[in-house]
Amino acid sequence: MRLRDEEPRARLWSLAARQRGYFTAAQALEAGYTYQAQHHHVGRGNWIRIDRGICRFREFVDLPAEKHDHLVRWTLWSQGRAVMSHSTALEVHDLGIANPAEIHLTVPPGFRQRDPAVVVHRADLAPEEMEEREGFRVTTPIRAIAESAAEGTDQDAIDSAVVELLDRGAATKGQLLRAAQRVGPRAELAVERAFHAERA
Template sequence: MLTDRTDTRAKLWRTASVQRGYFTAAQAKDAGYSYQAQRYHTQHGNWLQVDRAIYRFREFVDLPAEGDEQLVRWSLWSKGRAAVSHATALTMHDLGTASPSRIHMTVPRNFRQQTDALILHRAELTEGDVEERVGYRVTTPLRALVECAAVGEDQNALDIAIAKALSQGLVTQPKLLYAAQQVGPRAELGVERALAAAS
């Protein structure tokens, strides 16, 4: 039985709509678009190709940006294995003092893809380490603070972020200290200094 083109588009649209208009070639194939049909839609400007095997419906480009569209794109690039982390996650939680110039993402240790567009960190995140957003995952405020301490993030920026997180009730001192101890001495030292500055 032939699939109605409207049904095919509607199926792909439902997938893309929760991903800010982005979708992968595999998702398009699952919706009923052959690779030949995908090539056609790209060549005729119906879809914008943003990366290898990643597309976006043209209609979404004209919508007001929410500021995190690129995070959805990179989540798709990683096949959902990456989580926004470190300084980028602090910005997403409104704890960062400045928007980082490059996106930080944490991927599993066995992740093999590479790109110069991201700063990739390798770690095994637990379910409690991440929060779901529309189209991507981001590390929790607690995890993001400890990550930044572990990589030697600017201590002044870390002090400000931790003070803000404490005042907003996003983290507690005991949980912050415990999480830092689990990550390592550098994280523990950075967190202790930030807590001393906040008291």
């Protein structure tokens, strides 16, 4: 008899548990599930099909949802290349009044996939511009403010994010301004305006 950790379900569960219960067909195949077995588990309701090639263990669907569970799905969709960014990152960091209607992702310049549910931005991010969360990556608060400002996010949202980040003591004005300067003059102007709003 094989050890528990060698069984396909145990292998897949161990991986999916770090991804809020989500997994790809390729990950299931690597864990030991043939495509026929995968079809069987979806048909039986053991796995919930989320999208083409992406499923989730039913047990996680039945559990109380974490606020950002759905972001893991887009990490898997992008084969691990996407980083949650812009106003989506502001929302993840609970900064300001940003309430994005769409999910913003930053991907490497060569990325070609598209989906109407997401806004795709292309950029090479440095490791220090990203943070790891459970099952997904997100741009840092400083980067999230700068890229949102560059994208033209409403000034009130930038103002509130800047004020909250400074109030937390999580960044300095100099750090915010340098990050904004790196992404362009539009971001720099918006961040400078936010500094004036903070003093008002």
